[in-house]
Amino acid sequence: MLSHNRLRVLRKAVIPCCVGRRKGFAADRKGSAMERENEAYVDNHQVANGAAFVVDNAAALDQPITPWMSMVASGYTLLRDPHHNNGLAFTEKERDAHYLRGLLPPVSISQELQEKKLMRNLREYKVPLQRYMAMMDLQERNERLFYKLLIDNVEELLPVVYTPTVGEACQKYGSIFRRPRGLYISLREKNKVLEVLKNWPQKNIQVIVVTDGERILGLGDLGCQGMGIPVGKLALYTALGGIRPSACLPVTIDVGTNNENLLNDEFYIGLRRKRATGQEYAELLEEFMSSVKQKYGERILIQFEDFANHNAFDLLSKYRETHLVFNDDIQGTASVVLAGVVAALRLVGGTLAEHTFLFLGAGEAGTGIAELIALQMSKETRIPVEEARKKIWLVDSKGLIVRSRIQSLQHFKKPWAHEHESIKGLLDAVKSIKPTVLIGSSGAGQAFTQEVIETMALFNEKPIILALSNPTSQSECSAEQAYTWSKGRAIFASGSPFDPVEYKGRTFVPGQANNAYIFPGFGLGLVMSGAIRVHDDMLLAASKALAEQVTDENFEKGLIYPPFSNIRKISAHIAANVAAKAYELGLAGNLPRPDNLVKHAEKCMYSPIYRTYR
Ligand SMILES: NC(=O)C1=CN([C@@H]2O[C@H](COP(=O)(O)OP(=O)(O)OC[C@H]3O[C@@H](n4cnc5c(N)ncnc54)[C@H](OP(=O)(O)O)[C@@H]3O)[C@@H](O)[C@H]2O)C=CC1
Numbered sequence: 017m018l019s020h021n022r023l024r025v026l027r028k029a030v031i032p033c034c035v036g037r038r039k040g041f042a043a044d045r046k047g048s049a050m051e052r053e054n055e056a057y058v059d060n061h062q063v064a065n066g067a068a069f070v071v072d073n074a075a076a077l078d079q080p081i082t083p084w085m086s087m088v089a090s091g092y093t094l095l096r097d098p099h100h101n102n103g104l105a106f107t108e109k110e111r112d113a114h115y116l117r118g119l120l121p122p123v124s125i126s127q128e129l130q131e132k133k134l135m136r137n138l139r140e141y142k143v144p145l146q147r148y149m150a151m152m153d154l155q156e157r158n159e160r161l162f163y164k165l166l167i168d169n170v171e172e173l174l175p176v177v178y179t180p181t182v183g184e185a186c187q188k189y190g191s192i193f194r195r196p197r198g199l200y201i202s203l204r205e206k207n208k209v210l211e212v213l214k215n216w217p218q219k220n221i222q223v224i225v226v227t228d229g230e231r232i233l234g235l236g237d238l239g240c241q242g243m244g245i246p247v248g249k250l251a252l253y254t255a256l257g258g259i260r261p262s263a264c265l266p267v268t269i270d271v272g273t274n275n276e277n278l279l280n281d282e283f284y285i286g287l288r289r290k291r292a293t294g295q296e297y298a299e300l301l302e303e304f305m306s307s308v309k310q311k312y313g314e315r316i317l318i319q320f321e322d323f324a325n326h327n328a329f330d331l332l333s334k335y336r337e338t339h340l341v342f343n344d345d346i347q348g349t350a351s352v353v354l355a356g357v358v359a360a361l362r363l364v365g366g367t368l369a370e371h372t373f374l375f376l377g378a379g380e381a382g383t384g385i386a387e388l389i390a391l392q393m394s395k396e397t398r399i400p401v402e403e404a405r406k407k408i409w410l411v412d413s414k415g416l417i418v419r420s421r422i423q424s425l426q427h428f429k430k431p432w433a434h435e436h437e438s439i440k441g442l443l444d445a446v447k448s449i450k451p452t453v454l455i456g457s458s459g460a461g462q463a464f465t466q467e468v469i470e471t472m473a474l475f476n477e478k479p480i481i482l483a484l485s486n487p488t489s490q491s492e493c494s495a496e497q498a499y500t501w502s503k504g505r506a507i508f509a510s511g512s513p514f515d516p517v518e519y520k521g522r523t524f525v526p527g528q529a530n531n532a533y534i535f536p537g538f539g540l541g542l543v544m545s546g547a548i549r550v551h552d553d554m555l556l557a558a559s560k561a562l563a564e565q566v567t568d569e570n571f572e573k574g575l576i577y578p579p580f581s582n583i584r585k586i587s588a589h590i591a592a593n594v595a596a597k598a599y600e601l602g603l604a605g606n607l608p609r610p611d612n613l614v615k616h617a618e619k620c621m622y623s624p625i626y627r628t629y630r
Pocket residue numbers: 231232233234235324325344345346349376377378379380381382411412413414456457458459460463484485486487490510511512529530531532
């Protein structure tokens with residue numbers, strides 16, 4: 017243990033002072049009002065807790081200085097280090113040991129009381145974006161308290177740090193930008209990506225979530241401002257999946273934006289140019305992928321998030337053989353929706369193969385889900401996947417995907433081009449296909465009209481209706497519409513949360529069909545088993561674990577997902593199933609295999625409780 021004296025010596029040794037300049041500053045007390053203002057600033061802020069200071073007057077401004085930093089946090093620096101700051105919860109002993117006396121008011125309170133106060137303060141904000149900003153500020157100030165709040169109040173705070181509010185935050189990211197979070201890798205960093213990675217302070221990274229900002233939720237191209245998504249997803253990796261915050265790295269690849277509003281916005285934070293495509297794009301991505309592997313090794317998990325589909329499928333198929341990669345929009349969504357459908361079958365009856373699926377939206381989410389459902393059907397019935405696909409139909413912006421369109425279809429749509437006459441609109445497709453399950457993955461808000469839902473309810477006793485698009489504004493329909501238009505018969509879940517709905521004296525609780533159920537536990541399973549590749553069977557394993565967590569009590573409320581309040585337990589089960597599959601497939605590097613993988617997952621999980629400092 018370091019003695020106080022030793023600590024003080026250490027601190028002095030690592031914190032240099034540019035005191036030499038102070039003489040000149042003191043000698044020249046006259047000068048402009050601005051100079052005097054600067055002087056006052058320096059007087060007020062000098063040597064706070066022994067920290068380095070520079071004379072911040074005009075004469076000094078053109079003199080280059082070295083931005084020294086201390087390495088051992090104590091005193092004032094400790095209070096400003098979000099990873100170690102406990103705020104008012106520092107004990108008397110810690111205050112003595114770490115030079116905090118006088119820097120905090122006398123009271124010492126528990127983390128629970130801090131949490132209570134912050135939740136009360138948060139609830140005072142009526143505007144969701146203000147709550148988002150308050151949470152981001154907390155993350156910057158006191159990381160453990162941030163995660164304690166998020167874990168203990170997950171159902172209340174998920175819509176704040178995640179969809180729908182994170183969508184608005186990304187749209188306004190430039191304006192609300194305070195302190196950078198995550199790593200920005202732009203075309204300017206070409207040939208220097210490895211060096212940029214070295215600038216990140218944490219060395220033992222296990223999970224990267226990366227976006228290029230081109231398809232942020234259903235809001236389109238938000239360029240560099242998409243950073244809110246990796247930041248938010250990684251907060252969930254920690255809160256929901258228990259990955260240590262210091263092992264998480266949010267990355268935004270900035271190759272420009274085609275969003276004219278952003279290009280003309282003076283507060284836009286990204287490169288002011290049109291998106292790079294083709295070779296220029298591929299080269300930066302390749303450099304990123306190889307640098308990440310070089311820096312963090314074979315087992316670094318890279319989650320692709322909110323790329324546009326013209327890049328997403330290609331990146332996934334290019335890197336899935338060489339890297340530990342996972343596309344959340346294609347694969348995570350597939351796993352969560354399959355789980356919801358399998359759970360719903362316990363209410364509706366029948367096997368997967370006995371149902372007929374119709375999707376509105378044939379992009380990453382739509383075709384990703386369709387493919388995993390077909391794979392599961394094929395495993396259950398032993399029919400080839402090609403046959404299983406015939407139970408699944410997709411509609412895109414041009415209408416039903418049919419054989420006659422095959423030449424002009426993007427490659428990921430081609431497997432779904434079945435023999436059928438051309439159909440333009442969703443309603444006609446519903447009337448013709450007569451699906452038992454209708455899934456919205458279009459990003460087109462209100463696309464499930466009253467007629468569409470009524471038609472579903474016409475030939476289904478319990479139509480399964482999933483409106484997956486985010487944020488709430490893009491949801492294909494609201495929970496209230498689904499329940500009302502189906503006369504209380506729909507089994508409904510949505511990508512973004514909706515409040516419970518009263519219909520004819522009954523309360524319906526809509527579930528949230530969101531990949532947030534899967535990716536945190538999925539990632540934990542990969543990390544804890546030391547997996548080196550993602551296999552489709554792991555997605556099925558995760559899906560099964562999630563579906564198994566739905567209880568009769570949940571079903572009674574109309575839920576086909578367990579509540580998020582149990583998410584850590586759910587994530588432990590998902591992680592265990594995924595890890596078990598990794599071991600079974602010979603893809604796990606952490607040997608020997610622990611006997612009880614659920615217990616092992618729970619043990620691996622990060623706890624936000626304050627650590628005691630010596
Ligand atoms: N709940 C969850 O966990 C998740 C939800 N999502 C949400 O799903 C939505 C789509 O995401 P993703 O699949 O990645 O996006 P893509 O851009 O890959 O796909 C969108 C698809 O919707 C189609 N489409 C768009 N507008 C219409 C319309 N008016 N009528 C019919 N089809 C339309 C497009 O048609 P075309 O191909 O002809 O352009 C395309 O096939 C987003 O809102 C996203 O937030 C995504 C991932 C997870």
